[in-house]
Structures are given as structure tokens and as C-alpha cells.
Amino acid sequence: MIIKLFFLITLLLQIAFAIPRFALENGTGCAACHVSPTGGGMRNDYGNNVVALDELPLKRWQKSGSEDWDGFITDLLMIGGDFRIQGLSYSDTDSTTKSVVFPMQADVHTNLKINKKASLYSRIGVVSRSSISMNYWLHLENLPYSSWMRVGRFMPNYGLRLADHTSFIRGGNTNRTKQFFETEGMIITPYISSPVILEFGLPLKSSLLWTLSWATPILKNSEEIGNFTTHINYVGGGETLSYLTGISYLQEENVHLIEGYGGIHFKQLSWTGAVSRADNWVDSGISLAVYQEIAYEIIQGLHLLGKYDFFDPSIDVLTGSISRFSLGLDIFPLNILEIKLQARFNQVDSKEYEQKSPELLLQTHFYF
């Protein structure tokens, strides 16, 4: 238990996450709102000054946001930040209810626009009381055929980049039911550090983006190139109906991952889904993860969410899969604040495991 709490308290997110359904709802790529050309993390001036200020928060407190804040502190330099604190209430193995509160993310971003074609980004994240992590890249854009390239230290552009790293298509449960399985999710866990990477992006059409990258391994420490990732993403639609789809492939030594995803948005309702397969991730078998999300925007700033996560470490073995059902609210009271409330219920295909009451989650996310 002490070890578990230690991990909970010291583990902070080191991966730039995003909310793909926002891209889906707007019928645009993630880069429309984020500084990163593949999305996630620091928001750009449109993300700050239009979406976060006008389209996301509850209208009741919308005017408390500042029209002047777009992230730029000089003509060329932007700053931003992401800070998350999470509280959890869950039933422990001894059937007692435990509650924990822990810092989850503390990132400060800077982006220097060198000129129309080049920018330099860095993200400093607090990992624990005594260590920090750093992500950085140089981004060259407006290259031939509107292509771009990035080089630095950041995560490869793989799969549906959900904000929730506990989804099994990302890294899964880090400790909740781990006593039953060796691994409860795919490889993108908060434990891995960003590799040194060279990435190319080519918009095949304005709404169709192809990226490919070569990087040092993310599953082990090495300075040799050992990771290849490629990703195609399409997003389109109009005012009432929009859609997205994509496919990703990641290879590192004998580990192969492939993920397909899609989503449809109609009026206030959004569906997002993904299926991810990994070869040789758990022993030498085939692992499968599924993600389904239905979101309904009750009013601006208040979203009802239902999610289903599934993970089977080895599809050749009849037992041993895990499912998780989540129901919750995503609230955006202000242009700098997101509050997540969720009830989660794990269902393990094992006679040894029984979750009597749902796990309750409260997360506050400050961003600017």
C-alpha cells in the first residue's frame, strides 16, 4: 500500500495529452488549437483566445475571462501551463475504502516564434520533488507542399492521444488492479520518458495529415534510433456533422503496435472509438485494447461522458481480460479550468477479483 501511494504521489504526467473530441466537434485537426503540429499540450492563440475563452466555458462565468490573453507575452514569445490535481476514492484489496489526493501534472510551456517558418518550443515538467523533465523541439513549417519537420525530445505521434492516460489504449491502470495482471494497458504510460526524435509531417489535403518519425527507443534507454512511428489522420465535416478517422503504426524491436480510430459528431452528441493491437508487448502474444466514448454537451461548458475501456493482454488466452465502465461529467467553469468527475467500475475476468463499489475520481485541471 505504501509503495502504491508513493507512486501515486510522485508520478506526474510527462506526456502531452489532448481531448480528441474537441477536434472532432470543430471538424479540424488538433493543431488548430495547439502549438504542436500533432496536437496536445500548449494551446496556441486561437486555442486560448477563441476556443478556451468563447466556446468552452460555462456562459455564466464567460465574461471573467480576459479578451487580452492569447498566450503571447511579447510579439514572438508565448507561455502556457497545465496543472492537474487528482483525488481518488477506491476500495483497496482489504475491502476498506481509501482516498488519496495527489498532484498529477505541473508543466510550464514556452514557444518562441523565430520567424514565419521556425519556432522553438520547450516544456518543463515537475516529475517529483527533486526532478524535472524537459521536452523540446524545433519546428520548421511552410516547407515544400506545406510540409513540416520537428526535431527534439518529445513523444511520437501515435494513436488517439487521449487526455486520460489510464485508458487501456494508452497506458492503462497503473496500480488499481495490477495485482492480477503483469500489464493493464498499452505502452504509452506516464512512466516512459520522451525520446530524441525526428518527425516529418505532410498534409496530403488540408484535413488529411500524414506523419512519420524516427526516434530513440521509448521502451528502453538507448541512444540509437530504435523507434519508427507513422500516423495518418483525417478530420472533416460541417457545422452540424463532423467526423474523424485515423490509423497509426509503431514499431520498436519486435514490439509492433497498430491502432485505428474514428469519431462522429452530430449536434451535441459525439462518439469516439479506437481499437489498438500490440504484438509481443505482453510476453510474445497479441494484446488488444478497445476504447469507446460517448459525450453529450448538455450546455456549453457541461459535458456528460460515458466511456468503455477493454484490455486483453493475450487474445490467445480465454480468460484474463479487463473492462472498465466510466460515467462522469466534464465541466469547464472558466476559460482556465476543467473539472472532471467520474465513477469508474472495473470488471476483471478473474474469480479472484471483485469490485464492490465504483472508484470515484475528481480531477481539476488549470490551463492557460
Next chain:
Amino acid sequence: MKLLFLTLLYIGLGITAEKADGLKVLEFESHRELTKYMKSVAGDLGVKCQFCHDLNDKSIETPHKKVAREMMRMQKNLNESFFAGLSDSMHTHGEVAVISCWTCHRGAKHPEHTQTGE
């Protein structure tokens, strides 16, 4: 890889800054001023930015963007050729001294043409 990063940084620093592209009617010194104006246009028409712009590539010409340019030219011409020449008495009486998108659109994509009682 570090060498490549430094090389690209050097190349990036060496690339000459380009003048703001895509602005054919509007004249703004800063991107911030432009965004502020664009938000006011979106509000006057009751639309989101996607109504005129392809947010994946803002340089793409869309039919609505072309119409918007014509409307902005019309508004600019009227303000410069007529409203700027109004006598001081109009200004001192608090009358409208310039027109904006709101003057006709009133929060709607298409201005209401039907007269009252028609």
C-alpha cells in the same frame, strides 16, 4: 541527433521573416489586433471561425472568405467615402458615425431583407 537539432536551429534562425500573408483588405499591425477584429466579425454574424476559414490551413480560399472580403471592402468604402465626411453635428448627437457588420447582420449569417409588414 543533437547535431541535427543544432543544425536545424541554425537554419531556422537564418530564414528571413515573411510579411503577414493572406491579408488582402484588412490592415493590422499585429496578429492580436487582427484576431480581435475577426472575433467581432464572428460575433456580428453569429458564426464560428470555421464559417469562413479552413482551420487546418487558414490560407485556403473559401467561398465565404471571398464574400467576407467584398463585404469588408464595401464597409471600408462607405466609412471612408461617406461616414468620415459627416458633419460634426452628427457626431455630437451620438448618431452612428461608422458602420460595421452588425449594422446589417444583427447576429445573423444573412441580413434580414424583409421589411416590417411586408
